[in-house]
Amino acid sequence: MTPASVGTTAPDGSLPRFIYGTAWKEELTSSLTRQALGAGFRAIDTANQRRHYVESAVGAAVADFLSETGIARDRLFLQTKYTYARGQDHRLPYDPKADFATQVAQSFASSLEHLRTTYVDSLLLHGPATGRGLTDADRDVWRAMEGLARAGKTRLIGVSNVTLEQLELFVQAAEIAPAFVQNRCYASTGWDRDVRAFCREHGIAYQAFSLLTANARELRAPSIERTAKRTGRTAAEVVFRFARAAGMIPLTGTSDPAHMKGDLACEEFALTPEEIAAIEHVVR
Numbered sequence: 001m002t003p004a005s006v007g008t009t010a011p012d013g014s015l016p017r018f019i020y021g022t023a024w025k026e027e028l029t030s031s032l033t034r035q036a037l038g039a040g041f042r043a044i045d046t047a048n049q050r051r052h053y054v055e056s057a058v059g060a061a062v063a064d065f066l067s068e069t070g071i072a073r074d075r076l077f078l079q080t081k082y083t084y085a086r087g088q089d090h091r092l093p094y095d096p097k098a099d100f101a102t103q104v105a106q107s108f109a110s111s112l113e114h115l116r117t118t119y120v121d122s123l124l125l126h127g128p129a130t131g132r133g134l135t136d137a138d139r140d141v142w143r144a145m146e147g148l149a150r151a152g153k154t155r156l157i158g159v160s161n162v163t164l165e166q167l168e169l170f171v172q173a174a175e176i177a178p179a180f181v182q183n184r185c186y187a188s189t190g191w192d193r194d195v196r197a198f199c200r201e202h203g204i205a206y207q208a209f210s211l212l213t214a215n216a217r218e219l220r221a222p223s224i225e226r227t228a229k230r231t232g233r234t235a236a237e238v239v240f241r242f243a244r245a246a247g248m249i250p251l252t253g254t255s256d257p258a259h260m261k262g263d264l265a266c267e268e269f270a271l272t273p274e275e276i277a278a279i280e281h282v283v284r
Contacts, residue, residue, distance in 0.1 A: 015205050016043030016077045017244065018264060021253040022058050023047070029054040032255050033061035037076075039260035045182075045207075045251060047081035047126055048111045050091035055080065059115040073117060080111045081126035081160060082141060100137050104144035108153065123154040124182060127161035134169045146176045156180060158204075164194045171202055182207035182251075187218040187282050191246065200247065208243055209251040212236050223278035231269050233262075240266040242279045 020036040022029055022045060033044060046058045066073060082104050085096045094106035112118065123145055129135045145157045158180030159170060171177050181199055185192050185208035192208070199206045212219065219235045227238045240263055243250040252263045271279075 016249060017267070018240075019043040019045050019077070019079070019207065019249060019251045020260075021045045021209060021251040022054075023052045023253060025057075025253070025255070026054060028255065029057035030061045033058050034065055035257060036260055037061065037065040039257065040264045041260070042075060043077035043079070045079045046115075047083055047124075048093045048107045048114070049081065049083040049088055049126060050093070051087070051089040055111060055114040059117075063116045077121045078115055078117060079122035079124065080108075080115065080120055081124040082107045082145070083126040084129055084137070086129075087126060100140040101144040101147075104141055104148070108148060112153075119152065120154045122156045122158060122180060123148060124157070124180060125159045128159070128166050132163070132165065134166060134173065138170075139173060142170065142174060146174070149176050158182065158207075160207075162195070164198055167195060167198060167204075177202065178204055180205050180207055182209060184210040184214055185243075185248070187215045190280065191243075191248075196247070206248050207251060208248040211239050211243055211250055212252075215239070218282050221282045223275070223282055227271065227275045227279070230275075231271075233266075233269060237262050237266045238271070239279070241269065241271055242276060245271055245276050246280065 018041065020033070020041040020043065022033055025032050036044070044058060044062065046055045047053045048055050062076065062078065065071070085092060093110040094103040098106065108123065111120065125138070125141055125145065129137045148154050149157050156179035157176060158178045159167070160182040162170070162181055162183065167178070167181060181195060181204055183192050183195060196206050218224070219239065224235050224238055228235045231238065236259070240250050240252070244267060254260055254263060
């Protein structure tokens with residue numbers, strides 16, 4: 001498999017294997033997104049949350065890439081998010097006094113304008129309203145997202161920053177079940193073992209973010225260092241290869257061109273079952 005194919009969404013609707021994340025890049029958002037697309041990423045994650053993302057700059061980079069290369073829009077996977085007001089700053093993409101269905105509609109319309117597209121491949125709820133359980137707001141937001149999916153405005157819907165309890169409640173309440181969970185993935189919790197197990201059981205694709213930044217100590221663990229030495233790869237590439245072997249869709253937000261290519265090349269080598277098991281239970 002070549003690096004250029006790793007992030008691709010096929011015309012048959014198959015899911016991406018690797019996603020480029022665009023959070024916290026500010027004035028570099030457009031250039032780094034364009035660089036990632038040039039390196040071979042075909043799946044881009046953003047959010048209509050100006051506090052941490054510049055969604056319009058992502059759209060500009062995507063538009064430039066499609067124009068320059070002639071690649072069709074349906075070869076890219078674009079994912080954005082609706083974010084509650086508590087996760088925003090003063091630059092809200094909706095009327096905070098409006099009901100939640102209206103907020104979702106306004107946020108989504110703004111996202112389409114930012115991304116210069118008529119649809120997105122995935123729309124996520126950027127975390128439930130509270131840390132435990134689901135609220136009426138969550139149910140209202142999810143129904144609005146289901147409506148966008150039925151209308152063909154988004155191919156898939158999902159939720160980010162979710163606990164196992166909350167995910168179970170979403171699946172119970174939903175008419176259209178989540179296609180994705182996107183969580184920060186800590187080695188200390190078995191790489192979010194319980195949520196991943198639930199996802200496997202229910203056919204939900206698990207997107208893992210902060211695989212490196214949340215696990216800086218674990219990346220220096222002897223098991224990862226031994227595997228990196230055996231394969232001739234970096235510890236980061238080993239972790240991304242492990243994530244793929246464990247059924248995750250990893251996200252990376254690297255700004256280093258060499259790391260972009262190295263991350264995408266993580267499927268060009270294999271880990272042994274013993275190495276996978278050791279990383280699954282890694283401790284520093």
